Amino acid sequence: MEKRVRELKVDYGPAENIYWVEVLKGLWITNRHFMVNMWRHILHALRIKAEKGAVTFQYPEEHRPIHHRWRGRHRLTVKQNGAMRCTACMMCETICPDECIHIVPGESPDPNVEKFPEEFYVDALRCCFCGLCAEACPLDAIRLDVIEPEICGFTRDIIFNKEFLMGLNNDRPWEEWYIENKTDSKEK
Numbered sequence: 626m627e628k629r630v631r632e633l634k635v636d637y638g639p640a641e642n643i644y645w646v647e648v649l650k651g652l653w654i655t656n657r658h659f660m661v662n663m664w665r666h667i668l669h670a671l672r673i674k675a676e677k678g679a680v681t682f683q684y685p686e687e688h689r690p691i692h693h694r695w696r697g698r699h700r701l702t703v704k705q706n707g708a709m710r711c712t713a714c715m716m717c718e719t720i721c722p723d724e725c726i727h728i729v730p731g732e733s734p735d736p737n738v739e740k741f742p743e744e745f746y747v748d749a750l751r752c753c754f755c756g757l758c759a760e761a762c763p764l765d766a767i768r769l770d771v772i773e774p775e776i777c778g779f780t781r782d783i784i785f786n787k788e789f790l791m792g793l794n795n796d797r798p799w800e801e802w803y804i805e806n807k808t809d810s811k812e813k
């Protein structure tokens with residue numbers, strides 16, 4: 626059956642029909658924003674006002690402040706004795722909507738624990754940082770830290786392995802942050 630297309634007719638007034646009136650309106654709005662921001666910056670520089678004008682973050686040198694509830698980079702937590710908390714129950718892998726977690730379970734060397742992940746991978750480029758893996762974990766074994774994951778690069782190979790997630794390999798620059806905060810992850 627042939628579909629009918631409804632045409633929308635907009636009646637422009639005389640001001641809209643004179644093209645340059647609208648151009649002048651646009652220029653006025655742009656100019657107003659410019660002047661307001663410039664004065665805010667001047668007053669801030671003179672320490673008269675605490676509030677700054679609109680700024681652009683000079684990324685990557687300057688990063689936007691991140692919220693304390695930000696779901697950033699993944700971390701596998703460890704017990705006080707350094708053993709992994711993860712028991713390879715696969716709940717995080719199952720719930721992950723992007724299918725970016727891959728776990729290879731194995732028999733745990735600890736007789737009190739049935740399984741542990743021999744391998745644990747998170748494909749950071751597929752991840753949408755929803756945090757469902759951390760929500761689903763019954764053992765608080767995986768978390769998303771308040772840190773921006775540095776996943777920009779020249780390769781498409783940004784897969785976090787088990788050692789990296791536990792903070793054991795420090796060959797990546799952003800790993801320094803984890804070392805400074807490593808004690809936080811050691812829990813009973």
Ligand code: SF4
Pocket residue numbers: 720721722723724725726747751752753754755756757758759
């Ligand atoms: S944050 Fe979401 S998308 Fe990323 S690994 Fe966890 S469940 Fe998957």
Ligand code: SF4
Pocket residue numbers: 710711712713714715716717718728761762763764765766767
């Ligand atoms: S991180 Fe948590 S949810 Fe994922 S396999 Fe380990 S224990 Fe299970």
